[in-house]
Amino acid sequence: MPDRRRRGFVLLTLAASVIFGLSALHVPRTTDVVSSDVAAWKIATTGSPWLDDAHDDAALPDKWTTDYLFTTTNPDNGEKVIARSAGPIIVAIPAYVVQRLLTGGDSADVVSFVPASLTAALLAVIALLLLAGSIPRSVPLPVTVAGAAALAFTTPYWTVVGASLWPHTVTAVGIGGMAWAAHRERWWLVGLFGGVAMVGRLHLALTVAVLGLVVAFARRRPRIALEVAATSVPAIGLLAVWGHWFYGSWSPTTGYAAGDLAAWPATRTWWQQLGDLAGVFVSPGYGVLVWTPVLLLVAPAFVRSWRTAPDWTRGLALGGLVYLLVQVYLNPYHGGNGFWGYRLPLEALCCAFPLIMVSLHRMGARARAWLTPVLGYQLGTIALGAALGLGLVQRTASWGWRHYTIASAAQASVAVVLVMIVLGLVTAYVARGWLRESLAEAEPVEAPAPGRVA
Structure with a gap:
């Protein structure tokens, strides 16, 4: 089994390295x-x-x-x-x-x-391997590899994290490392990787804190939270030193002045902020559920598995949700221009990945039947933007609500869009039987008992 597992991860590494590396050759648009x-x-x-x-x-x-x-x-x-x-x-x-x-x-x-773009490709591969390595071995190896491939190639992880050097590339490594270390119960290392994530986005400190507190509470072991805090807090000091060098200020917000961070929320009413939150999920241009509808299929399994899933997967997923809420409060939900898909929810998606993977065995028959066709559609639409180096170009604040990106691309080249989507669906058709059999072999992954000693 170790050799088989190693081969699976090597295959994933090679595929991701080649695909991300080629995509990184597109000139950044933002x-x-x-x-x-x-x-x-x-x-x-x-x-x-x-x-x-x-x-x-x-x-x-x-x-x-x-x-x-x-x-x-x-x-x-x-x-x-x-x-x-x-x-x-x-x-x-x-x-x-x-x-x-x-x-x-x-x-x-x-x-x-x-x-810089090749650095992004390398870090995206590392983050992907860390996330895949965090999945318990009770999840069949083919499901683990397929799940990691789905994250890598059927979501904007490919077109954002793996194609250009965004903050999301750095945060993905930090989140992947936190998941990998939490699975192995190395809490000081969870904090260290949390610090890496914070260097990319300072408010991911909330995710680090939630993860540490949830696990500490579930296991009745406050020491876990203290270990996570002790090794993550130094990142704030590093950012303060960086800010003083660059900007003459000891503020750890570095390139983002406190006034700038408060500027966007000050212009929004509560109703508008609720609209921004809805935009993250369902706007035709940037909505997570528009670009990644597979989440609708796995959501029921996600809920069914909540109580029995490992505590750290729940803590990481909750931390990702808290981060996303704060992110949408601080910034326009669409995240700007020059990328294909969405970008601001990518941290939350990576945080939820381990919990999704340990929940797949709870999917119903209909959801399993639709799983590969939906992933095929996602693969086609993401590959379209990656292959052509496409980036969204919005002209008004309401663009994300008024334009469906795939339809807009189809106006330019219907044939290319159709070919990409058909290729994605064909790939899904070929993989459907293999993935269905692997899911049937999955075993439940249960949370450790309170007070368990690592």
């Missing part, structure tokens, strides 16, 4: 990603984050100039600097250092987005 890439390039080539407009404008490709990037001014020295999350900047620096060494320093005069 200011968020390009801004982070430029900051990493700047640090790797000059040793400091300060922008030089004349030099950097000449180095940037295509239409990009520093005027298009998200920037601010460091009040301590008056230097212009990128204003973005620390996570994607930090993890891309090594790739740009390698590029500089390979080019003999020539990369200092030309910005390439490839090093």
